[in-house]
Amino acid sequence: MKKRQMMSVVLCAAMLAASGCGNSSKSGTGDTAEGARAEEGAKGEEEKEGEAKKDEGAASGQEKRVVTIWYDGTEEESVKRLEPEFEALHPDIDLQFEIVPYSDLSTKEMVACQSSVGPDVMWQSYAWTNSFAKMGLLTSYSSYLEQSDAIDLENDFDPVALELGTVEGEIYGLPWSMEAMCLVYNKDMFRDAGLDPEAPPTNWDELIQCAKALTIDKDGDGTIDQYGYGLVGNLTGNTWFRFVPELWSAGGEVASEDLTIGTLNSPEAIETMTHYAGLLTEHHVAPEGSVNNGAAEVRTLFNNKNVAMYVDGQAAVKNIQKDAPDIDVGVALWPGKNGPLNAGLGGYYIATPKNAANPEDAWTFIEYFLSKEVQEYFPIAFPANLKARETDRFDDPISQVFAEQITHTQNFQPLADTPGAQQIILDAVQSCFTGMSTPEEAMNEANEALNQILQ
């Protein structure tokens, strides 16, 4: 995966260099053709058609207007399809996709928005758009949307997905993908433990019972070989996405409604931490080293059949099916305290920096990008455009569970300093996992720290 990302970055750079060459030597037609051929060679067979059309556009002597798009490379295959399609429809616009790895994306975007050079369109995780908009870094789409025939926000889009992209009535981010995490489990392990693989746990008590039955010392040497539940106790975002929905299901929330006071010391929050850390410290159904396990590590353990259940998203399940095809993967609604819980809504927004060089053409691209036709094939997760969900792409049983979970979701509170709050939750989880503090102590301390950053 890493290698492929590197490759594509190098490819992108090569492409940029090639197109740069073409532009600078307008008169020398031979040069341009050569540049295009080099591009073709680099990009492979499937895009030849698109490239040919691009050449026609260039041949008619028009200077192409560039729209730069930053994305994290996850949907590279679909992007490859997007570029020639759009450029065939709009031969006067040149789309330039640039990959920024997800771990750097928010920082690079923050820097780009505050300087004068940056993309025209950028992908953002749900958590970012709200704070970017509040800092006044984004272009409002409201005026474009009023005149647009292509996008009918009220009827076509999931209203929950729009919430965080809207600040004081202005729309700064448009959602294109929606994700919610589910309980992922290994059906074979359920069968081996005498559990019904079609009846996965639905609440905390059942989850603990189930996980106990699935925690097994196979060779009788005194160490556990298979754990029932893969707890995530490392990395701020990974832990936040798995802890806070559990907190909601117990009736708690991170902060008060007006976001001024922390509520992490509530009885509900302490109860949630008691349950979450208890899976390790009390019931011992999670790996002893859970404090070092981010979602990627837990997925590796799941692939190696060391863990029977854990919580993850749609793209992760696709990766499991690819990396460990011998596992019979089951997916169920995420069990909360008293039943299926509301997962935290994740996904991507599309946004335009305030200082974007070419917002008009960026909008042309967005109208095309959010259309039913593109969204039908584009996101790995569910498209936020409800019309695009009607395809048969989501007919398999696993996708249907994820589709049901999407209807049980809510948004994380738009705290001013979400990364800070994520660190606080991680610290609390880790100090409970390692026995450095009790759930009460950890949550009281967490709430104090949260109150400091909320002021």
Add this chain to the structure above:
Amino acid sequence: MNKIKKKKRKEHPFFYLLPTLVILCLLVAYPLLNNLINSLSMQGMFPTWANYQKLFSDKYFRQDLKNTFQWLFYTVPFEMLLGLLIAILLNGKIGMKKFFRTIFIIPWVIPAVVVCIIWKWIYNADYGILNYILQALGLIQKNQLWVSDPKQVLQCIAVVYVWKISPFVMIMYLSGLQSISADIYESARLDGANWLQQVGYITLPLLFPVMRSVILVSVIWSLNSFVYIYSISGGGPARVSEIVQIFIYKTGIEQYNFQYSAAAANVFLLIVMVIAFVYISMTEKQDKEMTG
């Protein structure tokens, strides 16, 4: 005649230095100054030291400073000893010298992030190979937590760091050792000096100039060794293994609090500069005496 020659020979050192000066200003002076300005929070028109005040009352920053120096203590002495030991052994009369030198240099050649990901799994409390080997050898009865245990996480990562960096120390010492003439050893042997005496009275004193710079570089690297801790433990559990570099990264890059993290970076820079200054002036005299 003489006068003309002198005029012709007049040099313009400033012009020769200019390119370097410009580059240094751009790459060093400007960022430093900019960081200083960044770290001052504005109260209306006037800059204030609020970030620095907040920093010294921040329990995590104080704890991280303590961790940083603990880390220094866990890493530098051990990499020095290990590097020196291997270098002296490799410099002696042993067979397959090239083979061993290549073997020992391997950790230094592997990219740090790769090393960290591998060691992270080696240390895994449940499925790590370290626990497996130690159990198979009967050295431990129960799986150890290693980097999941707040009490030993920093030491465990220090082992990785020492393993990774001592080959560099070894190579530096080896080049120093090879510049010591064999005649000196020969005459010492004729005078009846044993191996230990040769090391103590010839090798170490003549190695001092190399040692001096290797220690300085090692201290600075150790204080800046962000990647090892960040990719193995992330500073956890619950920030117990966090060093100042990680504090700077977390507050600045992860939490967008650039002013606060600039202040932390400046404080740390000052500390490192003081250490380096004291160290250099302390060893300068000794260096002159020894190399005379």
